[in-house]
Every structure is written in C-alpha cells, then in structure tokens.
Amino acid sequence: xARVLRHLVPLLFLALCVFGIVVAKITAPFLLSEMLVRxxxxxxxxxxxxxxxxxxxxxxxxxxxxxxxxxxxxxLIVKWGIPGIGGFGLAWLIATPIxxxxxxxxxxxxxxxxxxxxxxxxxxGFFANGLYQLLFLFAVGSIIPFHNPAMVLPQGYGLRxxxxxxxxxxxxxxxxxxxxxxQGVEIRVPVVSYALIAAFCFLTLFxxxxxxxxxxxxxxxxxxxxxxxxxxxxxxxxxxxxxxxxTAAWGQLLFLQNIGTLNTYSSHEQVGMFAxxxxxxxxxxxxxxxxxQALLGTVLFHTLFVVSPLAGxxxxxxxxxGEYFRVFVAYALITVALVLHAWQSARAAREARRETR
Amino acid sequence: xxxxxxxAPALELKGIVKEYExxxxxxxxxxxxxxxxxxxxxxxxxVHQEFMLLPGFRVAENIKLNRExxxxxxxxxxxxxxxxxxxxxxxxxDARRALDAVGLGIDEWIRVAGLPVGHMQFIEIARxxxxxxxxxxxxxxxxxxxxxxxxxxxLDIMRGLASKGHAILFITHRLDEVLAVANRITxxxxxxxxxxxxxxxxxxxxxxxxxxxxxxxxxAQRRFFAPTTEPALGIEHLREDxxxxxVEDISLAVRRGEILGIGGLAGHGKLGIAxxxxxxxxxxxxxxxxxxxxxxxxxxxxxxxxxxxxxxxRRGVGLLPEESVELNIALSALEAQGRFLHPSPIPxxxxxxxxxxxxxxxxxxxxxxxxxxxxxxxxxxxxxGNQQKVCVARAMTLRPKLLFVSEPTRGIxxxxxxxxxxxxxxxxxxxxxxxxxxxxxLAELRAICDRVAIVxxxxxxxxxxxDAPDAAFGLAMAGESARAA
Numbered sequence: 154x155a156r157v158l159r160h161l162v163p164l165l166f167l168a169l170c171v172f173g174i175v176v177a178k179i180t181a182p183f184l185l186s187e188m189l190v191r192x193x194x195x196x197x198x199x200x201x202x203x204x205x206x207x208x209x210x211x212x213x214x215x216x217x218x219x220x221x222x223x224x225x226x227x228x229l230i231v232k233w234g235i236p237g238i239g240g241f242g243l244a245w246l247i248a249t250p251i252x253x254x255x256x257x258x259x260x261x262x263x264x265x266x267x268x269x270x271x272x273x274x275x276x277x278g279f280f281a282n283g284l285y286q287l288l289f290l291f292a293v294g295s296i297i298p299f300h301n302p303a304m305v306l307p308q309g310y311g312l313r314x315x316x317x318x319x320x321x322x323x324x325x326x327x328x329x330x331x332x333x334x335x336q337g338v339e340i341r342v343p344v345v346s347y348a349l350i351a352a353f354c355f356l357t358l359f360x361x362x363x364x365x366x367x368x369x370x371x372x373x374x375x376x377x378x379x380x381x382x383x384x385x386x387x388x389x390x391x392x393x394x395x396x397x398x399x400t401a402a403w404g405q406l407l408f409l410q411n412i413g414t415l416n417t418y419s420s421h422e423q424v425g426m427f428a429x430x431x432x433x434x435x436x437x438x439x440x441x442x443x444x445x446q447a448l449l450g451t452v453l454f455h456t457l458f459v460v461s462p463l464a465g466x467x468x469x470x471x472x473x474x475g476e477y478f479r480v481f482v483a484y485a486l487i488t489v490a491l492v493l494h495a496w497q498s499a500r501a502a503r504e505a506r507r508e509t510r
Numbered sequence: 511x512x513x514x515x516x517x518a519p520a521l522e523l524k525g526i527v528k529e530y531e532x533x534x535x536x537x538x539x540x541x542x543x544x545x546x547x548x549x550x551x552x553x554x555x556x557v558h559q560e561f562m563l564l565p566g567f568r569v570a571e572n573i574k575l576n577r578e579x580x581x582x583x584x585x586x587x588x589x590x591x592x593x594x595x596x597x598x599x600x601x602x603x604d605a606r607r608a609l610d611a612v613g614l615g616i617d618e619w620i621r622v623a624g625l626p627v628g629h630m631q632f633i634e635i636a637r638x639x640x641x642x643x644x645x646x647x648x649x650x651x652x653x654x655x656x657x658x659x660x661x662x663x664x665l666d667i668m669r670g671l672a673s674k675g676h677a678i679l680f681i682t683h684r685l686d687e688v689l690a691v692a693n694r695i696t697x698x699x700x701x702x703x704x705x706x707x708x709x710x711x712x713x714x715x716x717x718x719x720x721x722x723x724x725x726x727x728x729x730a731q732r733r734f735f736a737p738t739t740e741p742a743l744g745i746e747h748l749r750e751d752x753x754x755x756x757v758e759d760i761s762l763a764v765r766r767g768e769i770l771g772i773g774g775l776a777g778h779g780k781l782g783i784a785x786x787x788x789x790x791x792x793x794x795x796x797x798x799x800x801x802x803x804x805x806x807x808x809x810x811x812x813x814x815x816x817x818x819x820x821x822x823x824r825r826g827v828g829l830l831p832e833e834s835v836e837l838n839i840a841l842s843a844l845e846a847q848g849r850f851l852h853p854s855p856i857p858x859x860x861x862x863x864x865x866x867x868x869x870x871x872x873x874x875x876x877x878x879x880x881x882x883x884x885x886x887x888x889x890x891x892x893x894x895g896n897q898q899k900v901c902v903a904r905a906m907t908l909r910p911k912l913l914f915v916s917e918p919t920r921g922i923x924x925x926x927x928x929x930x931x932x933x934x935x936x937x938x939x940x941x942x943x944x945x946x947x948x949x950x951x952l953a954e955l956r957a958i959c960d961r962v963a964i965v966x967x968x969x970x971x972x973x974x975x976x977d978a979p980d981a982a983f984g985l986a987m988a989g990e991s992a993r994a995a
Contacts, residue, residue: 381558
C-alpha cells in the first residue's frame with residue numbers, strides 16, 4: 154500500500170502535466186526550451202535539501218536563510234558595479250561565509266529543537282526574513298552608508314523593490330553559448346549551469362560514500378545508535394545544516410543570474426516551499442531522498458509551472474485559473490507527503506516493537 | 511580473565527554499570543568516561559539488550575559503523591580524513607572475519623531489517639569482536655531474545671572469547687547460564703551487592719533466594735475480610751501493544767474480595783496488564799468482568815463499569831499537577847459519573863458544585879491523612895507520597911468494585927510507603943474492594959497480597975501464596991518455576 158502510494162504521487166503529477174500539455178496544445182520545442190531554462194536555475198536549490206534529509210533533519214525549510222545570504226552577495230556586487238562572471242564570482246565569495254555563519258546558527262537552533270526541525274526551520278526563515286527586511290529596508294542608507302540612487306528609495310534609505318541584476322545576467326548560463334533552432338523555436342542550452350548541476354550531483358553522490366556521509370546516514374536512521382557508536386551527532390547535524398545553507402546560497406545566485414532581476418523583499422520567500430514541493434513531487438519523503446529524485450522532482454514540478462497557466466487559459470480563458478490550481482496542487486502535495494510520512498513512520502515503529510519481542 | 515554475572519532486574523543494573531564505569535579501573539588505570547566514544551576507546555565493548563543496529567544498513571555497515579576502513583581521495587587530501595571514501599572491500603572482509611568468529615554464516619552485505627532476532631544478537635557480538643582494542647565485553651541480557659540452541663551457541667562464544675583473554679561482564683537473570691559460564695558471580699538487588707556466591711558450590715535456588723531477599727518490615731496484617739473464590743475479573747489471552755512492555759498471552763482470574771499482586775522483572779509485562787484492561791494502550795483478548803464480557807480499548811467504559819486505576823505514571827497519567835487537590839480528587843468521578851455537578855436541564859451546561867467537591871476533598875484528606883494546606887492547594891506542591899494518596903483518593907471517589915494499583919510506592923519515602931499500603935489494605939478490608947496491585951517491590955506484594963502472580967516474557971509464569979519460599983519467587987521471575995515444583 155505504502156509502496157503504491159509513494160509512486161502514486163509522481164504518477165499523479167505526471168498525469169496532470171500530460172493533461173495540461175494536451176489541452177493547451179503545447180509543442181515539444183517550446184516545452185523543451187522552457188524546461189531547459191527552469192531546470193538550469195532550480196536544480197541546485199532542490200539538491201541543497203538532500204544532505205539534511207540524509208542526516209535525519211528532515212526537509213530543511215531553513216534554506217530560505219541560505220537564499221538570503223546569496224542575495225546579500227548579489228546586492229553588494231551591484232552596488233559596487235562589478236559586472237559579468239567576475240561579479241558573479243565575487244557574489245559567490247561574499248555569500249559563502251555569510252551562509253556558513255547562518256548555517257551554524259540554524260544548525261545550533263535545530264539541535265535545541267530536535268524532532269521539530271522542519272517547523273523550526275520554517276519559522277526561523279520567517280524570523281530571518283524580519284532581520285533581512287530590517288537590514289535592507291531601514292539600515293541600508295541610514296546606518297550603513299549606501300549611496301546609489303538607482304538602488305535606494307527616494308527617501309534616502311532602504312532598497313528599492315527590485316534590484317537590476319542585468320550586469321550579471323547569464324554570466325554563467327552563457328559562459329559557453331550553445332543555441333540551436335528546433336521547428337523555428339530558439340533553444341538556448343546553459344551549458345556551464347548544467348555542468349555545475351552535474352558537479353553538484355556528483356559531489357552529493359560522492360559525499361554519500363565518504364566516512365562522513367556514512368555517519369550522516371547512520372544518524373538519519375537512528376541518532377541514538379549513532380551516538381552509541383561514537384558519532385558526534387550534534388556536531389554533524391550542524392555540519393549538515395551548513396552544507397545545505399551554503400548550497401542554497403549558491404543555488405539562489407545561480408537562479409538570480411538567470412532571472413536577471415532581484416525582488417529585494419520577496420525573491421527568497423518562496424525558495425524553501427518550492428524546492429521542497431519539487432522534491433516531494435518525485436516521491437521523496439522527509440527521511441529518504443536521492444539525487445535522482447531531486448532531478449525528477451524538479452522536472453515534474455516545473456513542467457507544471459510552465460503548463461498550468463497555459464492550460465488554465467485554454468480551459469477557462471484565464472491563465473490565473475491555471476496558476477491557482479498549480480499553487481493549490483503544490484500545497485496539497487506537501488500536505489499529502491507529510492501526512493503519508495507520519496503515518497508510515499508510526500506504522501514502522503509499531504512493527505519494529507512487535508518484531509523485537 | 512574474569513567474568514562475573516549478576517541476577518537482578520536489568521534496568522536497575524544498567525544504572526549500576528553506568529556508575530561503575532564512571533569510576534573504574536581497567537588494567538590498573540583508573541578511568542572515567544564522558545561519552546560512549548571514550549569508553550569504546552578504552553577497550554570496553556557492549557552487547558545491548560535492545561539492539562543497537564541500524565535496520566536499513568547492511569550487516570557489514572553495522573559491524574564497521576564509525577570504524578570504517580577508508581581510502582584517501584582528492585577531496586580528503588584537502589578537507590581532511592572525514593571525507594575519505596569508504597573501503598567497501600575491506601569493510602566486507604573485516605565483517606566476514608568477525609561473523610565467522612561468532613559462527614554466523616549469513617551474507618555480510620544484506621540489510622539487517624527483517625533478519626531474525628537471533629541473527630541480530632550475533633551481529634552485535636561480531637561488531638564488538640571486530641574491535642581490535644577490545645578488553646572488556648559487557649553482555650546485557652544477551653540470551654533474553656534467543657532460542658535455546660542459539661543461547662547455547664552464545665555461551666560457547668563467550669567461553670571462546672574469555673579463553674582468548676577478553677574479560678566478560680555477563681548481566682542476566684537466567685541463572686542456569688550464569689552457573690554454566692561464570693568464573694565469579696555478583697548478585698545485585700535494588701542497586702546493592704547482596705552476595706558473591708562461588709559458582710562451583712552454589713545452586714540456582716540459592717542465587718534466586720539472594721535475588722529476592724527477605725520480605726520487608728511491613729508486618730503482614732491479618733485479614734478480616736475473607737476473600738471468596740468467586741471470580742471478579744477473568745482475563746483470557748490478553749495481548750497488548752504498549753511500548754517497553756511485553757504482554758503476549760496473559761490469562762488470569764481475579765477473585766472477588768482478594769488482593770492480587772502482580773510481580774515480575776521490568777519489561778516482562780506486569781505493568782501492561784492494568785494499562786491494557788483500562789484501555790490506555792491497544793489490547794486484544796477476552797475479558798469478563800462481573801459475568802459480562804468487558805470491552806477492551808474503551809477507557810470510559812472501564813470507569814463506568816466500576817473499574818478504577820491508580821497509574822504507575824503519577825505525573826503523566828495520574829494527576830493534573832497545576833490543579834487543586836479537590837479537583838484532582840473529584841475529576842474522574844465528575845467525568846465518568848457526573849458527580850459534583852449542579853443539576854441543569856442542558857447536560858453540557860452543568861456547573862461544578864464547588865461546595866460538594868470541597869467537602870469531599872476534606873473527607874478524603876482526613877481519611878487518607880493527606881498532608882496539604884487544604885483542598886485548594888496545587889497538587890504539584892505536595893510530596894510524592896501525598897500525591898500518591900491523592901491518586902488513591904481519586905480512585906476511591908469512583909467507588910470502584912475493582913481497583914488496579916500500579917507501583918503504589920514508587921518514588922515515595924519509607925514512611926509514606928507504609929501509609930499507602932495501609933490505606934490499600936483498609937480499602938480492601940473495610941470497603942470490600944477487590945485490588946490488583948502491581949509492583950516491582952516483591953516484598954510489599956508479599957506483605958499485603960493474598961496471592962502473587964509472577965509474569966515472565968508476557969505470560970503468567972506462576973501464582974504463588976505470599977509465604978512461598980524466596981527461591982520459588984526468584985525462579986518464577988527467571989522463568990524457571992518448573993524447577994521449583
């Protein structure tokens with residue numbers, strides 16, 4: 154039953170996508186070009202969720218905090234006016250130490266809230282958002298000197314709603330240009346972005362096979378047994394959170410260089426929710442997720458992203474209807490996945506008790 | 511090369527071992543450990559009573575957990591040894607060797623989940639044997655889950671390890687096994703050493719006697735109310751799913767008017783019986799109460815039919831610690847029987863009758879000698895013994911026909927203990943309430959009960975009169991009552 158249900162989620166999603174493609178009469182070249190872009194900019198964020206799941210921390214809603222670190226890097230290089238790959242690299246360098254520090258803080262918080270990491274991460278994200286707003290809405294330009302009329306609000310302090318990132322747009326995507334035409338549609342392949350994603354996948358897989366990865370796996374299964382075996386569980390939990398937060402910061406930068414604009418106060422808000430929804434769509438759970446599932450989930454979730462407004466327009470004459478259903482389905486899926494997991498783990502615990510008698 | 515064995519409830523013993531470990535001398539060096547890792551470093555291994563295995567890991571991964579052989583790689587050269595790759599071939603080879611050493615012929619690369627418990631036990635031992643530095647190996651009730659032939663095999667392995675120079679600390683309540691393998695024996699009871707009999711000259715009966723000890727100073731009070739042979743509660747094949755307790759097939763007949771004691775070692779199911787019948791954990795089986803079939807898993811029904819329960823978990827289940835003494839005493843009766851309420855035409859809008867509650871609480875405070883500043887005092891401010899009296903008062907308020915009392919004297923001081931036991935016997939004698947008392951303290955059961963049932967591995971092992979010999983109780987608790995007959 155549980156096995157069927159696990160495959161049921163991705164299959165349902167696939168059916169939904171196919172249905173949308175058929176009713177909206179979406180062509181293959183259009184879908185391909187859209188998907189190449191979306192997979193390129195979202196995969197790393199989804200991959201950033203894997204390590205905490207492995208280590209038994211569940212879905213890291215705290216990656217929102219990593220995304221904020223990435224955005225701080227992006228804002229600074231725009232202020233300094235450093236364009237292109239150099240700017241992107243500098244943003245990366247600035248974001249990383251910030252993400253490490255925030256990751257340590259989040260990880261320590263998780264250690265004080267064992268077993269409730271997910272809701273803690275979610276709320277910590279909201280809290281961090283408050284600090285982020287305080288920083289960019291008030292402190293910038295008033296306490297922190299920041300004179301750049303293009304970025305600062307007319308009142309003299311606080312950043313504008315959007316930051317133009319056109320100077321670093323496609324800095325990575327177009328490092329190697331690969332374009333071709335398919336049935337009259339131009340298809341751009343962001344080669345370097347895909348190389349980076351491949352590298353992240355490889356690194357994650359490699360990590361799973363190291364000594365530390367093995368410790369994480371053991372903790373994920375049973376922290377008590379892991380501790381008895383001498384594994385520094387608390388410390389490793391912080392390491393897992395840091396790795397996730399840093400990866401999320403990088404993932405957010407990759408995302409922003411593709412989009413080309415930064416919504417100062419909202420770009421990061423949905424990062425956690427969307428990445429988690431994408432992962433769960435693949436049939437991954439709170440305690441079990443693979444690299445393959447992360448990629449599959451990204452493909453399925455973003456196919457629906459592309460398809461749903463068009464399907465809504467074709468069916469009801471309004472793209473908003475499709476958007477409404479997409480959001481509705483995404484949240485429904487998170488709920489189903491979480492309930493399913495709670496139900497399965499309760500049952501597993503009951504069976505384990507019976508077996509060890 | 512020494513081995514010692516002890517017979518006593520395993521839970522109590524774990525505490526001792528812990529304390530012992532904090533200040534122990536190994537090969538002439540005094541050690542105190544801050545973490546499991548340090549104890550491991552010093553050469554102490556442990557085979558746990560509850561398996562310390564990861565079910566999703568393969569056998570070899572479990573054996574080599576956190577001691578994996580590794581190979582360097584480019585990342586590890588930069589970022590440190592923790593990122594070295596696992597050397598799977600060596601992991602498997604090491605695991606194979608360890609498994610062979612304990613005579614377990616299973617594939618080392620299958621997952622542990624789903625393996626028979628006997629195999630898991632031997633995997634645990636293989637893991638310890640694989641540790642190069644191993645000097646002392648602690649076995650905590652290793653044979654409890656094994657079949658007889660597996661247990662034999664385990665004892666052979668223990669002998670083999672000892673002959674190779676490993677010290678073994680063998681904690682068990684299976685007395686035969688102690689005599690079969692131990693070089694020295696230490697018997698513990700209630701956290702104290704009560705004897706070190708010589709394994710060459712002692713007998714199982716003698717060790718059992720030491721385990722149980724003399725009945726405490728509580729004088730056995732002669733009863734005024736003679737129990738009948740009439741059945742009050744019939745339990746047939748009770749099975750239950752309660753964490754940490756084993757209730758597998760309990761059949762027991764409680765006679766009207768008696769005090770029936772239930773004893774046994776921790777985890778064998780004695781606490782599960784009352785919890786199961788009162789509906790606190792899912793249970794299956796056939797229960798007859800007052801000649802009528804009694805529905806299981808219906809806590810409210812249990813109260814309404816005249817059962818009451820003083821739980822072993824006073825703070826968790828028994829009391830509302832922030833509330834007043836009077837409300838705590840009245841609560842169950844108020845809920846189950848609608849007492850202490852002002853009459854009202856709409857049942858949901860009945861208002862508490864504080865006056866009646868207050869008067870009743872005063873009565874109970876006097877009757878049970880509850881030391882409190884008054885009925886309105888918060889229960890959490892009372893001492894453990896007085897909290898227990900409040901629990902008893904609440905159960906009495908229900909005017910039950912049959913009362914379950916679990917661990918009535920746990921965590922309360924000696925004076926209060928006697929008072930609580932007196933109250934229980936008085937309740938039985940004067941108000942003719944049938945009592946089923948569950949306790950880890952055999953002495954108190956023998957002091958107040960008419961009969962004492964001993965459970966072992968989820969079944970009733972024996973029902974003994976309170977004046978049966980010590981050895982009979984000891985043997986029953988070790989699952990060897992056949993030997994006493």
